[in-house]
Amino acid sequence: MAKSVSMLVVALVVLFVLKLTCSSRDDIHIPTTLDGPFKPFTKPLDKSFRGNAIDLPPTDPRVQRTVQGFEPEQISVSLSSTYDSVWISWITGYSQVYSQLYPFEGLKNYTSGIIHHVRLRGLKPNTLYYYQCGDPSIPAMSDIYYFRTMPDSNHRSYPSRIAIVGDLGLTYNTTSTVSHMISNHPDLILLVGDVSYANLYLTNGTGADCYSCSFSQTPIHETYQPRWDYWGRFMQPLLSKVPIMVVEGNHEYEEQAENKTFVAYSSRFAFPYKESGSPSTFYYSFNAGGIHFIMLGAYISYDKSGEQYKWLKRDLAKVDREVTPWLVATWHPPWYSTYTAHYREAECMRVAMEELLYQY
Numbered sequence: 001m002a003k004s005v006s007m008l009v010v011a012l013v014v015l016f017v018l019k020l021t022c023s024s025r026d027d028i029h030i031p032t033t034l035d036g037p038f039k040p041f042t043k044p045l046d047k048s049f050r051g052n053a054i055d056l057p058p059t060d061p062r063v064q065r066t067v068q069g070f071e072p073e074q075i076s077v078s079l080s081s082t083y084d085s086v087w088i089s090w091i092t093g094y095s096q097v098y099s100q101l102y103p104f105e106g107l108k109n110y111t112s113g114i115i116h117h118v119r120l121r122g123l124k125p126n127t128l129y130y131y132q133c134g135d136p137s138i139p140a141m142s143d144i145y146y147f148r149t150m151p152d153s154n155h156r157s158y159p160s161r162i163a164i165v166g167d168l169g170l171t172y173n174t175t176s177t178v179s180h181m182i183s184n185h186p187d188l189i190l191l192v193g194d195v196s197y198a199n200l201y202l203t204n205g206t207g208a209d210c211y212s213c214s215f216s217q218t219p220i221h222e223t224y225q226p227r228w229d230y231w232g233r234f235m236q237p238l239l240s241k242v243p244i245m246v247v248e249g250n251h252e253y254e255e256q257a258e259n260k261t262f263v264a265y266s267s268r269f270a271f272p273y274k275e276s277g278s279p280s281t282f283y284y285s286f287n288a289g290g291i292h293f294i295m296l297g298a299y300i301s302y303d304k305s306g307e308q309y310k311w312l313k314r315d316l317a318k319v320d321r322e323v324t325p326w327l328v329a330t331w332h333p334p335w336y337s338t339y340t341a342h343y344r345e346a347e348c349m350r351v352a353m354e355e356l357l358y359q360y
């Protein structure tokens with residue numbers, strides 16, 4: 001599976017801001033779909049964009065633990081499948097929700113904090129909600145944060161701006177991407193795989209731009225799980241206010257003892273997989289106003305006889321284009337790309353699923 005996948009050498013940062021309706025904000029003008037259609041445009045790759053990414057070190061104040069005792073940290077908001085429900089996630093203390101274990105001499109194991117996912121229901125569309133999370137009996141409550149629910153689903157109501165980002169990582173370049181997102185006030189963020197790049201590190205915290213080049217002798221592909229906590233802390237100022245929807249990339253593979261994989265990914269984020277009838281955190285769907293989003297898993301079976309394909313068929317059959325005129329499907333490795341990274345890696349997935357998607 002993804003173990004053989006070529007790991008991206010640096011955190012390549014991609015960011016689009018999709019603006020679907022007019023907004024009154026007077027930021028720098030970003031062309032919208034309403035300004036189109038545009039002529040196809042090819043821009044040669046700026047080679048300086050690769051190879052220069054430097055990770056934020058553990059000493060950076062933005063990644064350090066600042067809360068006391070059982071106070072919540074790494075707070076984030078995710079959507080459920082419809083506007084009336086939202087997930088709030090946070091982490092407390094040091095007890096365990098998941099482990100990353102390496103049964104090899106010299107390798108360090110990791111135990112996560114308690115990861116909380118709470119689903120709020122009965123919410124109104126397009127409404128600002130203030131919230132606090134934590135345990136009032138200790139007391140150990142967070143500050144007050146707020147989020148806005150998605151608009152109701154119909155052909156006239158859309159989130160104003162959606163930021164789509166992949167291969168985010170936690171480098172100094174990530175900080176400029178995230179600042180750019182914050183200053184453009186997105187209503188929703190899609191992170192289409194490759195999140196913390198904790199798998200570019202050994203369990204002792206030594207990192208490299210390219211794991212296999214630098215650590216060719218390791219008995220298993222190690223990770224340094226504290227990088228996930230750094231990522232959660234760094235992202236909190238944005239994600240405590242703006243919902244994020246994540247789907248897995250190859251960097252989330254993170255093999256460990258008993259052949260377990262994708263454990264940090266599946267444990268740390270809330271996904272509306274049950275709400276959208278999916279059996280797995282690897283693929284799910286949700287509505288954001290008049291858009292139905294389908295997040296597909298490229299690192300789990302996508303064969304026509306498999307669970308994901310059957311779920312996709314059911315999910316597509318339920319889509320009502322009167323209610324959600326936009327249908328957007330997304331996944332991590334590109335199906336159509338001439339670039340070297342991931343080149344034709346997802347060809348089998350394309351062959352299996354493309355026709356079904358075109359039917360809709």
Ligand SMILES: *[C@@H]1O[C@H](CO)[C@@H](O)[C@H](O)[C@H]1NC(C)=O
Binds near residue numbers: 101103108109
């Ligand atoms: C880490 O966990 C594995 C699996 O439980 C165990 O075999 C190993 O001895 C542990 N390593 C350390 C350093 O405790």
Ligand SMILES: *[C@@H]1O[C@H](CO)[C@@H](O)[C@H](O)[C@H]1NC(C)=O
Binds near residue numbers: 048049052053054173
């Ligand atoms: C990424 O950050 C480095 C500094 O760490 C900087 O030199 C480089 O120009 C940045 N790249 C881009 C594309 O902004």
Ligand SMILES: *[C@@H]1O[C@H](CO)[C@@H](O)[C@H](O)[C@H]1NC(C)=O
Binds near residue numbers: 202
């Ligand atoms: C981590 O392990 C690697 C490989 O054994 C070693 O080269 C490096 O010095 C270690 N780093 C620390 C901080 O212990």
Ligand SMILES: *[C@@H]1O[C@H](CO)[C@@H](O)[C@H](O)[C@H]1NC(C)=O
Binds near residue numbers: 258259
């Ligand atoms: C892990 O995978 C290896 C190789 O496929 C297999 O031999 C082994 O039995 C598996 N272990 C567990 C605990 O599933």
